[in-house]
Amino acid sequence: MADREVDFLLVGGGMASAHCAAELRRRGAEGSVLLAGREPEPPYERPPISKEYLRGDAGREDAHVNGGRSWYEENGVELLTGKNVMGLDLEARTAKIQGGEEVGFGKALLGTGAMVNILRVEGAENEGIHYLRAFGNADAIRADAEAAEHVVLIGGSYIGCEVAASLTARGRKCTIVAMEDVALSRTFGEDAGRWFQGQLEEHGVTFHGGETLSAFEGDGRVRAVVTESGLAIECDAVVVGAGVRPDAMLAQRAGIEVGDGGIVCDSKLETSAPGVYAAGDCCSYESVVHGRRIHVEHWDVAMQQGIHAAANMLGAGADYEVVPYFFSDLADWASLEYVGPAYEWDREVWRGDRDSGEFSVWYLQGDRVAGCLSVGRSEELAEARQMIAERTPFD
Ligand SMILES: Cc1cc2nc3c(=O)[nH]c(=O)nc-3n(C[C@H](O)[C@H](O)[C@H](O)COP(=O)(O)OP(=O)(O)OC[C@H]3O[C@@H](n4cnc5c(N)ncnc54)[C@H](O)[C@@H]3O)c2cc1C
Incomplete structure (x- = not known):
């Protein structure tokens, strides 16, 4: 027997859940909505944490989705922050919340996002090696970068390039070490990638492409990045942008179908458990637009899918047909937008x-x-x- 019942349970305090909550209310849903996220912050947008927020040009509140905590109060959405959803029982239709409470639910959304890939090479335990997913990571990078002369970025995709641009704009010397020969070429090809790399280089960023990391050297604190080809680049701080993987752990434990690209959804974003939807970075869906299953980790997709899932939770029964869009900024040197993928x-x-x-x-x-x-x-x-x-x- 559950401690209490809600009509809509939204798991994960990110873009997808926040927009799902807003859309439920916008469409006039009157049932109870509980949004539970493990971070201490109300749902926020992550793009600023490698850009304006990292540069010190914007505060945390600027990134809050729906305008922050007051929106949830005013709209009768219960917001639980700092609370993990520990388990789902799909037969009983209950969720176990950190602290022991058991909540029964009618429909649910899984908006559990993604986790960064951690590099397990020699020397990875040294201090000063950062990953970037949340505000706290950006604060730690900013503090370290303040004192650093040289920061090395591992990875030639968005995070590596955006952080290199942001820290360079703050007066730091930055070097990117990437497996790809050309920056951002995995998504945009080498020709366009060379243009972006040119922007980085013109502003003083050094780019070493075609390099595989072999170790970090340090004395408790990172002092150098070493590659398989023998490069040894001295540094005082490192930021790794080695991609993310969908956080499908909760779904998997509950017996929901999960694949390499995340939680397996149909074209309506419904998971293998009826009435349980997934949206955003954790979701892999059957795209009618692309004629195949796809998984996209971008801001607009998390927002659109959260909105779409809300409509389907209310019975719309519609395929998700939005063509994925994303953007990226290299400081104020270059901005890109893209549809596809x-x-x-x-x-x-x-x-x-x-x-x-x-x-x-x-x-x-x-x-x-x-x-x-x-x-x-x-x-x-x-x-x-x-x-x-x-x-x-x-x-
Ligand atoms: C630094 C950075 C910069 C970015 N820049 C851009 C950009 O410029 N353009 C762009 O298009 N995209 C960008 N993105 C990607 C974009 O931010 C993500 O696609 C988006 O945040 C995905 O939203 P989400 O709601 O799916 O997941 P998330 O924002 O990851 O939110 C999921 C939340 O759920 C929580 N959670 C997970 N499991 C549980 C559980 N069991 N119980 C409770 N809570 C749980 C997580 O802790 C997390 O807080 C960027 C991402 C990062 C990290």
């Missing part, structure tokens, strides 16, 4: 002028648009989105 492409069409920093790249698979990158040409993204969704031939 293009997993494969055989041709790139460039429009605009890369020298003036206003261009788009259309990633084509046969005659179909698989993705589109915009730097300063946002107006093209709506067209690209439509062409991806409708599979319109590109001419």
